[in-house]
Amino acid sequence: MATSSKFISEWWLQRVSAVVVAAYVLLVLALLLVNGTPNAAQWQALFGNVGFKLATLLALIATAYHGLVGAMHVWPDYVKSRAVLAVLNAYSWIAAAAIVLWAVYILFGMK
């Protein structure tokens, strides 16, 4: 961590993103528990709703950030090789970027 203020904002963002993802997960679990298994039409109608699209995108952006910060904090506790850590960090950045870009494509770009 470069500065303590960076650490504190990262600490808070990790928790804010966690709450965003948790709210979305609880919403989806509630929908599944109330409605049971959806059929293709119901599933695609749910993801056709603009509000649900935006909620899904927000949740996936929060997940990508949360996972990136989490991975970059957890791996150094177990992996001591700088080269391996560099590979793991590169993977984490690429995965986080891929999650966001792919989510935009699936939700707003796919025909």
Added chain:
Amino acid sequence: MADTPLAKSRTRPVYRNIGFGELRNYRLPIPGIASIVHRVTGIALFVALLFLLAMLQMSLKSEAGFEVFRTIIWGNILGKIVLSGLLFAVIYHMVAGFRHMIQDANKWLDLPMARSTAFAVFAISVALTALVVWRLC
């Protein structure tokens, strides 16, 4: 350590440079298990999310894609086990995360509460996962 009566009366195990044979006696306390499972589920979900996005894309692309997911992936016992495991990982990571954030606020930090809430995280996660899987079967 001096051979005092007190030291002799205690039969507490001492571990130095433990070997594999002693590992089974060296149990991680349940709050420690809760913590490492939180980390493992977090990393697993970060990796698995890309596969979940691939399945989401397929399920939304066409009705046939949705049916492939429903009948071949969720309809297969192996697929069901893997997806139920990922569902447990999501739910566990969330419930354990709530506990960690409550601990961030300096609550539930004494040993009895740390133990009982760690146990509760496992119990709640298993129960909620079972409920959702049961509802989807």
